[in-house]
Amino acid sequence: MDWVAIIESTFRGLIGEQFIYFALAAIGLNLHYGYTGLLNFGQAAFMAAGAYGMAIIVTSIAPRLNDDEGIFKLSISEGWMFVLGAFFGVVVVPVVLALLMGIPTLRLRADYLAIVTIAVAEIIRLTLRSPRFDWLTGSSDGLSGFTRTFYDFSPFDPSGRYFFNLFIGNQFFLVLVGWAVLALGVVLCWLVIRSPWGRVLKAVREDEDAARSLGKNAYSYKMQALILGGMFGAVGGMMRAIGFSLAQPDNFITDVTFFVWVALILGGAGKVFAPVAGAAILYAVLGFTDVFLRELVANDKVPDSVLSGTQVGQVRFMLMGLGLALLAAFRPQGIFGNKEEMALDDR
Amino acid sequence: MTDEFADHDELIPDAGPKPGAPHPSHVLPMHDVDVEASRAALADVAWEPGVPKPDPILVADNVVRRYGGLTAVDVDHVEVQRGVITALIGPNGAGKTTLFNLLTNFDTPDSGTRVFDHQPIDKVPAHKIANYGMVRTFQLTKALSKMTVIENMKLGATDQKGESLITSVFPFLWRKQENEIEARADELLVHFKMEHMREEFAGTLSGGQRKLLEMARALMVEPKMVMLDEPMAGVNPALTQSLLGHVTGLRDQGMTVLFVEHDMDMVQEISDWVIVMAEGRIIAEGPPATIGQNQAVVDAYLGSSHDSALDLSGDL
Numbered sequence: 001m002d003w004v005a006i007i008e009s010t011f012r013g014l015i016g017e018q019f020i021y022f023a024l025a026a027i028g029l030n031l032h033y034g035y036t037g038l039l040n041f042g043q044a045a046f047m048a049a050g051a052y053g054m055a056i057i058v059t060s061i062a063p064r065l066n067d068d069e070g071i072f073k074l075s076i077s078e079g080w081m082f083v084l085g086a087f088f089g090v091v092v093v094p095v096v097l098a099l100l101m102g103i104p105t106l107r108l109r110a111d112y113l114a115i116v117t118i119a120v121a122e123i124i125r126l127t128l129r130s131p132r133f134d135w136l137t138g139s140s141d142g143l144s145g146f147t148r149t150f151y152d153f154s155p156f157d158p159s160g161r162y163f164f165n166l167f168i169g170n171q172f173f174l175v176l177v178g179w180a181v182l183a184l185g186v187v188l189c190w191l192v193i194r195s196p197w198g199r200v201l202k203a204v205r206e207d208e209d210a211a212r213s214l215g216k217n218a219y220s221y222k223m224q225a226l227i228l229g230g231m232f233g234a235v236g237g238m239m240r241a242i243g244f245s246l247a248q249p250d251n252f253i254t255d256v257t258f259f260v261w262v263a264l265i266l267g268g269a270g271k272v273f274a275p276v277a278g279a280a281i282l283y284a285v286l287g288f289t290d291v292f293l294r295e296l297v298a299n300d301k302v303p304d305s306v307l308s309g310t311q312v313g314q315v316r317f318m319l320m321g322l323g324l325a326l327l328a329a330f331r332p333q334g335i336f337g338n339k340e341e342m343a344l345d346d347r
Numbered sequence: 348m349t350d351e352f353a354d355h356d357e358l359i360p361d362a363g364p365k366p367g368a369p370h371p372s373h374v375l376p377m378h379d380v381d382v383e384a385s386r387a388a389l390a391d392v393a394w395e396p397g398v399p400k401p402d403p404i405l406v407a408d409n410v411v412r413r414y415g416g417l418t419a420v421d422v423d424h425v426e427v428q429r430g431v432i433t434a435l436i437g438p439n440g441a442g443k444t445t446l447f448n449l450l451t452n453f454d455t456p457d458s459g460t461r462v463f464d465h466q467p468i469d470k471v472p473a474h475k476i477a478n479y480g481m482v483r484t485f486q487l488t489k490a491l492s493k494m495t496v497i498e499n500m501k502l503g504a505t506d507q508k509g510e511s512l513i514t515s516v517f518p519f520l521w522r523k524q525e526n527e528i529e530a531r532a533d534e535l536l537v538h539f540k541m542e543h544m545r546e547e548f549a550g551t552l553s554g555g556q557r558k559l560l561e562m563a564r565a566l567m568v569e570p571k572m573v574m575l576d577e578p579m580a581g582v583n584p585a586l587t588q589s590l591l592g593h594v595t596g597l598r599d600q601g602m603t604v605l606f607v608e609h610d611m612d613m614v615q616e617i618s619d620w621v622i623v624m625a626e627g628r629i630i631a632e633g634p635p636a637t638i639g640q641n642q643a644v645v646d647a648y649l650g651s652s653h654d655s656a657l658d659l660s661g662d663l
Binding site: 188191192195196197198199200202203205206207209210211212213214215216217218224228270340341344 | 510
């Protein structure tokens with residue numbers, strides 16, 4: 001048994017890039033569900049918005065704007081296009097998407113938003129996949145080649161290994177930037193939640209009519225929460241696309257949304273640090289089981305008839321499901337949650 | 348407002364109004380309403396449905412609300428006198444709560460106009476009504492369970508700078524106002540004798556305590572008019588007297604109170620004027636002591652073949 005590899009894999013899950021993407025998206029989902037009570041089952045759509053908002057601007061739009069033969073004949077540098085892409089991916093597209101989802105549903109009961117978000121997420125993924133828009137989205141192959149500006153800033157040797165040999169240069173840069181963004185996100189979330197604005201969100205979650213009777217525009221607050229949480233999702237999705245150096249439709253399947261949910265529920269919805277802790281634990285467990293099970297199989301600790309190397313990938317998700325079922329049974333409030341607070345729901 | 352609340356506990360009577368009792372001047376001027384004059388003015392008002400009042404704060408005309416073929420509310424004209432406690436009563440299904448929702452804009456009438464404090468409110472969305480100075484409570488108490496009592500209270504304050512997403516990130520922009528709001532909330536909690544529950548989750552309170560919290564929270568809005576939807580429903584009898592005292596206290600502060608109630612004891616005890624509804628219409632108005640003798644009211648409650656005066660001693 002290669003214990004070093006097992007520990008490395010676990011540790012990488014705990015602090016690595018996967019954790020960062022999903023922690024960011026889960027912070028957004030926490031604003032939606034944990035604080036405002038919005039059932040968003042389409043966080044993957046916001047993540048795709050971040051990834052494609054950036055990728056489309058840099059790889060599809062920019063060359064056409066700069067084309068000497070074209071109509072615009074601009075000469076915008078790739079660096080500025082990256083900045084524009086980031087703005088589109090983090091601000092413009094999520095806002096449009098949230099308005100699109102929110103305007104028809106936020107005046108209605110919570111379930112309608114749930115239905116619409118899950119549908120919109122799939123519509124977006126299938127549209128991105130469609131060959132019809134190949135020139136814009138790269139269809140099922142997705143888009144690549146939009147990350148050069150980002151990695152140009154990396155002070156690390158791309159072929160060197162950093163941080164206990166866990167990451168190669170570019171990854172380490174991404175993780176460092178990711179941690180900084182995550183820290184910023186947590187602080188921002190903490191600031192807005194402990195403010196009177198956050199108090200109104202909680203009031204809307206508890207009872208919209210009560211909030212309304214006290215002069216709060218519940219609809220507007222729900223929309224603001226949907227937008228802000230969507231932006232967090234977009235940042236997560238954009239970091240993910242940069243990490244993969246690829247924006248690809250199948251990276252934003254419904255499962256992605258549910259991983260975000262798992263991270264949130266694991267941590268405990270409605271607590272500022274819950275999404276971070278939840279995502280860290282989720283990916284640490286996945287990282288651990290992956291290598292641990294592989295090592296078991298490789299060292300013949302389990303017979304091939306029980307578990308083979310190719311089945312490890314699936315089995316670890318089964319174990320995760322089992323873990324979630326146990327969590328729901330014994331600690332439904334999540335790791336950070338408050339059991340007494342949770343019990344108030346039943347009254 | 349808070350100063351007045353802080354030191355006038357002795358003014359909150361245990362039960363009912365104290366006619367003619369002199370009010371220290373600092374209790375009154377909250378909304379410049381002379382409570383005694385307002386109440387006295389009602390003596391000259393005729394006892395008939397839709398009668399004009401000397402100083403109405405809320406006026407509704409031709410308010411109709413239909414659900415499919417059913418006309419839930421069809422009120423030609425109603426006025427609520429400023430500075431007094433008006434009870435809205437009627438048998439089950441009379442349309443009291445529907446009218447209540449229409450008057451507070453929580454429901455939109457099919458037709459009709461409503462004027463609050465000389466301003467038309469027909470086009471005002473429900474969440475802006477509080478800014479006009481009207482605040483309501485709910486039949487099923489809406490304490491915000493997973494928020495603490497003090498958070499519930501602070502939520503009630505209007506025009507909070509920190510309630511905008513942009514400013515919320517900069518605490519120094521709203522910290523001062525927040526402290527003022529918290530101080531006012533604490534004074535109100537002391538007044539309602541709930542300060543020991545300050546940090547408890549509202550969901551852990553009893554039914555009566557939730558009613559008290561809801562009322563206290565409504566006062567954070569600094570309303571001119573308080574609309575209470577069945578304030579006594581689900582309240583432990585031990586708390587009833589204190590709750591009644593608080594309702595009359597609102598009036599003595601210069602606020603106008605309109606409440607929907609089933610409990611006739613409460614109606615008799617604290618209201619200055621009673622409006623009776625049946626089948627969506629207002630069928631009678633008058634002072635509480637005489638309303639039970641009104642033939643239309645008796646008919647509505649007991650059926651038109653009944654010929655004795657209505658027994659108002661029990662719950663209807």
